Amino acid sequence: xxxxxxxxxxxxxxxxxxxxxxxxxxxxxxxxxxxxxxxxxxxxxxxxxxxxxxxxxxxxxxxxxxxxxxxxxxxxxxxxxxxxxxxxxxxxxxxxxxxxxxxxxxxxxxxxxxxxxxxx
Numbered sequence: 001x002x003x004x005x006x007x008x009x010x011x012x013x014x015x016x017x018x019x020x021x022x023x024x025x026x027x028x029x030x031x032x033x034x035x036x037x038x039x040x041x042x043x044x045x046x047x048x049x050x051x052x053x054x055x056x057x058x059x060x061x062x063x064x065x066x067x068x069x070x071x072x073x074x075x076x077x078x079x080x081x082x083x084x085x086x087x088x089x090x091x092x093x094x095x096x097x098x099x100x101x102x103x104x105x106x107x108x109x110x111x112x113x114x115x116x117x118x119x120x
Contacts, residue, residue, distance in 0.1 A: 007105050008092050011058060016068060016091055018055030021046045023072040030076075038075055058104075060095065067094050 002010075017039055024035040032050070036043045048054040060068070071087045079087065095101070101108055 002105075002108070004096070004101065004108050007101070007108055008096070011104075012092060012095055012100070013088075014049070014055030015058035015060070016055075016088065016095075017041070018049035018052070019060065019065065019068045020072050020075065021049045023069055024076065025050070027069070028072070028076060058095075058100065060100075061098050064091075064095055064098055064100075067091055 020039060021032075021035045024030045024038060025032065030038075032046045033043050036046045039046070045054070068091060071091055074087060075084065
C-alpha cells in the first residue's frame with residue numbers, strides 16, 4: 001500500500017501544478033516561460049502539463065478549482081518560499097478533504113498531518 005503522501009505527490013501534485021500553469025496562462029495572460037518561472041519548473045514541463053502529458057488524471061471539484069485559482073493569484077503577487085509551501089499544502093489538504101482521496105484511493109488513510117476530513 002502506498003502512503004497518502006506518495007499518492008498525493010504522484011497523482012495530485014502534478015495535477016495542481018497543471019491547473020496552476022493553465023490558470024497563469026489563460027486567466028492571467030502570461031507566457032509558458034513566466035508560468036515555469038513562477039512554478040520553479042522548466043518551460044518544457046509546463047508544456048507537458050498544458051498538453052496533458054503530465055497531471056491530467058485528477059478531476060478537481062469546482063471548489064478545488066477555485067482554491068487553486070486563489071492560490072495562483074497569490075503566487076503571481078510574489079510569496080516567500082514558506083508561503084508557497086504552505087499554499088501548496090493547503091491545496092493538498094483541501095483536495096483530500098473534498099473527498100478525492102476516498103473516491104480514488106479508498107484504501108488510503110488520510111494524512112496524519114492533515115487529520116480527518118471535515119464534513120462538507
